[in-house]
Amino acid sequence: MSLSTDDVRKIAFLARIRVPEERLEPLAGELNNIVGWVEQLAEVDTTGVQPMTSVVETVTPMRADVVNDGAISDRVLANAPDGEGAFYAVPKVVE
Amino acid sequence: MSDLRDWTIASAADALVKGDVSSVELTDAFITAMEAGRTLNAFITETPEIARDRATKSDARRKAGEARGPMDGVPIGMKDLFCTEGTRTTAGSHILENFVPAYESTVSGNLRDAGAVMLGKTNLDEFAMGSANITSYFGSVKNPWTPKGANANLVPGGSSGGSVAAISGGLVIAATGTDTGGSIRQPASFTGLVGMKPTYGRCSRWGVVAFASSLDQPGPLTRTVEDAAIMLQAMAGHDPKDSTSLPMALPDFRAACTRDAKGLRVGIPKEYTLDGMPADIQKLWDQGAQWFRDMGAEIVEVSLPHTKYALPTYYIVAPAEASSNLARYDGVRYGLRVPGSSLDEMYELTRGEGFGTEVQRRVLIGTYVLSAGYYDAYYVKAQQVRTLIAEDFRKVFADVDVLLTPTAPSAAFAEGEKMDDPIAMYLNDVFTVPASLAGLPAISVPGGLDANGLPLGLQLIAGVCQEETLFRAASALEAAAGFTARPGPVAGTAL
Numbered sequence: 001m002s003l004s005t006d007d008v009r010k011i012a013f014l015a016r017i018r019v020p021e022e023r024l025e026p027l028a029g030e031l032n033n034i035v036g037w038v039e040q041l042a043e044v045d046t047t048g049v050q051p052m053t054s055v056v057e058t059v060t061p062m063r064a065d066v067v068n069d070g071a072i073s074d075r076v077l078a079n080a081p082d083g084e085g086a087f088y089a090v091p092k093v094v095e
Numbered sequence: 096m097s098d099l100r101d102w103t104i105a106s107a108a109d110a111l112v113k114g115d116v117s118s119v120e121l122t123d124a125f126i127t128a129m130e131a132g133r134t135l136n137a138f139i140t141e142t143p144e145i146a147r148d149r150a151t152k153s154d155a156r157r158k159a160g161e162a163r164g165p166m167d168g169v170p171i172g173m174k175d176l177f178c179t180e181g182t183r184t185t186a187g188s189h190i191l192e193n194f195v196p197a198y199e200s201t202v203s204g205n206l207r208d209a210g211a212v213m214l215g216k217t218n219l220d221e222f223a224m225g226s227a228n229i230t231s232y233f234g235s236v237k238n239p240w241t242p243k244g245a246n247a248n249l250v251p252g253g254s255s256g257g258s259v260a261a262i263s264g265g266l267v268i269a270a271t272g273t274d275t276g277g278s279i280r281q282p283a284s285f286t287g288l289v290g291m292k293p294t295y296g297r298c299s300r301w302g303v304v305a306f307a308s309s310l311d312q313p314g315p316l317t318r319t320v321e322d323a324a325i326m327l328q329a330m331a332g333h334d335p336k337d338s339t340s341l342p343m344a345l346p347d348f349r350a351a352c353t354r355d356a357k358g359l360r361v362g363i364p365k366e367y368t369l370d371g372m373p374a375d376i377q378k379l380w381d382q383g384a385q386w387f388r389d390m391g392a393e394i395v396e397v398s399l400p401h402t403k404y405a406l407p408t409y410y411i412v413a414p415a416e417a418s419s420n421l422a423r424y425d426g427v428r429y430g431l432r433v434p435g436s437s438l439d440e441m442y443e444l445t446r447g448e449g450f451g452t453e454v455q456r457r458v459l460i461g462t463y464v465l466s467a468g469y470y471d472a473y474y475v476k477a478q479q480v481r482t483l484i485a486e487d488f489r490k491v492f493a494d495v496d497v498l499l500t501p502t503a504p505s506a507a508f509a510e511g512e513k514m515d516d517p518i519a520m521y522l523n524d525v526f527t528v529p530a531s532l533a534g535l536p537a538i539s540v541p542g543g544l545d546a547n548g549l550p551l552g553l554q555l556i557a558g559v560c561q562e563e564t565l566f567r568a569a570s571a572l573e574a575a576a577g578f579t580a581r582p583g584p585v586a587g588t589a590l
Contacts, residue, residue, distance in 0.1 A: 002157065003463070007154075007463075008459070010115055011459050011462050011463050011466065012459060013443070014462050014466060015418060015440065015446070015458050015459055015462040016425075016442035016443050016446050016447075017443060017446045017447050017455055017459065018440075018443035018444050018446070018447030018454075019501075020445065027456075027459070030454070030456060030517065031459060031460060031463070033517070033584060034410065034456075034460055034517060034518065035408075035460070035463070037405075037407060037408050037518055038407040038411050038473070038477075040197045040404070041404055041407055041408065041411070041480055042476070043475050043476060044377040044404055044476075044480050044483065045402070045477075046476060046479035046480060046483070047254065049479040049482050049483060050479070050482055051142055051475050051478035051479045051481075051482065052309075052478045052479075052481040052485065053478070053533035055295045055296075055309055055310075055339075055485075055533070056294060056295050056339075056341065056534045056559055056560075058296065058342065058343075059333070059342070061333075061342045064337050072197075072588050076197070077421070077431070078195070078197055079193075079194055079195065079197075079429035079570055080427070080428055080429060081426060081427070081429075081431070081432035082429070088427050088428060090427055090438055090439050090441070091435065091436070091437060091438050091440075092126065092437075093436075093438050094440075
């Protein structure tokens with residue numbers, strides 16, 4: 001499997017990262033090297049092997065279902081690049 | 096206080112108890128060193144006011160008979176991946192350049208509550224992605240060590256490069272690190288320090304800027320094994336705010352350091368012998384095994400057959416998790432925003448400008464391996480191989496107590512090396528990644544110097560939650576190695 005510049009353009013959009021047009025081709029080369037290298041996993045027989053879902057097997061404790069935080073919108077919004085009152089402001093979404 | 100690098104957590108705690116030094120005196124001396132040692136670029140943000148305030152309070156507590164234990168009053172560095180309330184937390188990234196958290200991470204809060212004095216936030220690879228501390232938006236970090244007879248600037252390793260440079264250069268007594276695939280252990284090896292990654296879940300990840308959530312684990316960077324035990328005791332513990340944090344009581348880590356290695360079964364995994372590995376590293380590894388034999392331990396050759404697949408597995412799992420975690424940087428709620436004419440364009444421009452090259456590369460790889468049609472072939476396959484890798488370790492630990500390996504396949508290298516080939520850089524973590532994938536506790540202990548006079552570490556790995564065995568073996572190894580070498584003083588710092 002080899003990634004074309006079109007594939008890289010598509011992945012970059014999925015990741016919402018603007019990649020300059022002239023970077024697409026070199027980036028395709030870099031990503032192909034990495035993808036080609038990780039593809040050696042194909043030679044491992046994983047028939048019937050469960051994918052790992054938990055690194056250390058442990059019981060997840062339950063906590064009381066209570067409200068223990070909140071009403072701090074000023075602190076939540078303190079780092080927002082743009083805001084209006086108690087809201088985040090974003091560019092117009094609906095045309 | 097002639098050479099600040101003489102201080103350990105244990106010796107500082109002793110001196111504070113005896114009243115030989117106050118926390119304010121100690122803290123002032125290290126603040127002076129931190130400011131004089133700026134050539135290392137070890138800190139992104141210095142916090143001398145916070146340090147003096149905490150030191151003053153520590154001295155007052157001690158005077159009132161309310162000292163909180165061995166960390167109380169001890170100056171440390173905090174990796175700039177831990178959110179600190181009211182103090183800028185950047186993760187080494189442009190996208191978080193001006194982020195000031197409204198909350199304190201559990202680990203940094205635990206250390207604060209134990210009385211530790213934070214001197215500043217240490218530099219790191221951007222989002223902890225790197226093995227040389229050359230990807231930080233705030234510039235690369237300089238290793239205080241230099242090769243014999245040469246004038247090259249060496250990298251300190253990564254991603255916790257600022258933390259190790261600060262300790263090694265005598266700017267702090269100890270520092271926090273985080274380890275995803277080797278980011279505590281490899282830099283410790285490059286700077287002649289002790290770096291310990293606990294069992295996944297020992298330390299809370301709450302408030303630690305996320306890279307790969309199933310792998311990320313905070314841990315201590317120190318001069319001695321005993322210090323690592325003391326500091327881990329203060330950092331670790333169950334945290335209801337991290338659902339993967341282990342709901343278990345902590346053993347007494349420091350007590351484990353006093354037991355000898357007699358009767359320990361030490362495994363040597365044969366798959367960790369690499370073609371082209373420097374002779375000095377093989378020699379030190381053999382020497383390490385001999386030290387254990389001399390101390391009455393038993394050396395056993397063992398096999399971890401899936402070792403060679405650990406690195407490619409890691410480079411699917413870690414970027415996949417990173418691409419999900421880093422999706423939060425959208426220019427809306429916090430961090431950098433670059434305006435665009437539409438919401439999508441704003442996202443793209445913000446992330447295109449806010450993330451550096453290596454972070455973008457990993458997010459793109461992660462996006463690709465998680466995308467429709469490829470998820471099973473890459474991500475599920477990698478998690479299956481990960482199960483096999485963990486299974487290898489589980490079988491081996493039925494027979495041995497610890498594993499002994501080199502920490503890294505090379506000593507510290509010069510800035511500029513391995514930069515044009517991402518995979519060559521990834522290979523730095525070949526010995527540290529397997530334990531990360533299996534969630535196992537592991538530690539790097541300085542073993543000796545190579546032919547160029549640069550430090551080399553040996554790694555010990557133990558089974559899940561077997562930190563006591565790990566500290567026991569590490570203390571014995573440390574005593575046998577008797578490593579006392581230091582780099583020359585950092586220009587500008589008084590010794």
